[in-house]
Amino acid sequence: MWESSRVQFSIIGKFRNGRLIYRVPPRTPAYGYIAFGVIDRGTNVLQVRPTTICPQNCIFCSVDAGLSSRNRWAEFIADLEPIVRGVKEAVSIKGCYVEALIDTIGDVLTYPYLVELVKSLKGISGVKSVALETHGLLLSKRLVDRLHEAGLDRVNLSLETLNSNKAKLLYGTPAYSVEKVIEVCEYLVRETSIDLHVTPLWLPGINDEDVEQVLEWALRIGAGKKWPPVTVQKFIKHKYGRGRGLREVSWSDFWRFIEFLERKLGVRLKWSMEEWGMTYTRRVEGPIKLGDVVEIVVTSRGWLRGEYLGVYGDKCLVAISPGKLKVKIGGSYLARVKSVKDTLYIVELLREVK
Ligand code: SF4
Known part of the structure; x- marks a missing residue:
């Protein structure tokens, strides 16, 4: 019989500001927590979260990740086993093809077993595609080659500017080289079958023109081989996020900006669920109910x-x-x-x- 007391999270280090780093062991349940594991939101896209660590310090971070986090007091690095088990379980319940979208509350490129994770997910019958989201600081041609070999299908790149100094300011670290990210992404599109989706976050009054330049760059280099090439994200203030002093616009102003960009650049920025290959599906059933x-x-x-x-x-x-x-x-x-x-x-x- 399984005993929950056997699940022991060991502390494997300390991050900045006294945050403890826990290793999430095999046999840990895969579902239930926002920071790591697997999340099912009733569609054929599963959110897969193996780590919470981030090497950046973005001024707009909605999850207060990275070097100078104030609201976190722990970080997690999960074993592959719970993640892979959780995805297998969802596939068998849903009975349809799924996408495993690795979309952490940190940056997934910090995950030490990323290549193995992609390979394991691709090996699950019923997983049609594996994608990951990143700001790209740790991207390299070597890593792209290894992810390609492992079967990665798409990278969703959040890139807010092509300007080198502005990028360092927005991302809160001098280690961010926008030139390197550009070079590696161009390599990824040109030399591998991995698709690139570029999705800048619009920070009104801060990167209005940068967003245009990022979109033009993405289209020029051939992003969107199989999936929509570009979208723009809306900045939203979150309770535990950073960017309290930044400007947040209404949804109607946001959509006006999107339509302005579509007209000006001759590009589509609004895509339906179908165009993303997304459908509603059976849900993974929860073992507990409200009030239990x-x-x-x-x-x-x-x-x-x-x-x-x-x-x-x-x-x-x-x-x-x-x-x-x-x-x-x-x-x-x-x-x-x-x-x-x-x-x-x-x-x-x-x-x-x-
Ligand atoms: S926005 Fe992403 S890359 Fe930036 S600090 Fe937050 S988690 Fe890290």
């Missing part, structure tokens, strides 16, 4: 300061809001489920189980 009282074991800190992470048996991960209780890592608690969204769960502790 369950016994959980605390495995570690959670990613956000003050939050913990736990497991409900071998069934799912849960984010733990401790309330007034003092939390012991490894302790068992009764907890009430206070939020269920897609395959993500938040519980509130009621009392310790001795």
Whole structure:
């Protein structure tokens, strides 16, 4: 019989500002937590999250990742096993082809087993495509070659400017070389079958013209071999994100800007789900419902300061809001489920189980 107490998260290091780095071991449930594992939102695109680490420090980061994070107190690097198991489980439930989209709350290129992950995902019968999202700081021709060999289908590149100094400012690190990212992406499009989708985030008043230049560059180099070549993302302020001082526009102003760009550049920026190959599917069923009282074991800190992470048996991960209780890592608690969204769960502790 499986025992949740056997799942032990070991601390493998410390990141900046005292953040603990945990290794997520094999046999950990794949579903339930936003920071790592697999997330199903009821479509044929599964979000796959193997790591939370990021080498950048973007001024607009919606998940407060990277070098100077203030709201995080833990980072996670997951073993391949839970991720691959979670995707296999979803494929068998959905009964259709899926895309595995590696879209972390950090930058996936930091994941030490990325090539193996892509290869393992591509090896699952029922996984039609594997894509990843990145800002590209760690891209290299060598890595592109290895990802190509492993079967990667697409890179979604978030690039906000082609200007070298501006990129260093926006990404909060002098290590970011926009010239290198451009060179490697051009290589990727030219020399491999991997597709490139370029998706700048529009920061009103900061990169209006840069967005145009990024889109023109992407089209010029041949992004969009099989999927839409370009889209633009809207900047939205998030509770735990950075960029509180940046300007956020309304959705109507955003769409006006998109239509202006479409007319000016003669490019399409709006794409339907069908054009992305996306469909609604059966969902991975959750093992817990809102209001349930369950016994959980605390495995570690959670990613956000003050939050913990736990497991409900071998069934799912849960984010733990401790309330007034003092939390012991490894302790068992009764907890009430206070939020269920897609395959993500938040519980509130009621009392310790001795
Ligand atoms: S926006 Fe992406 S690349 Fe930038 S700090 Fe956040 S997670 Fe890292």
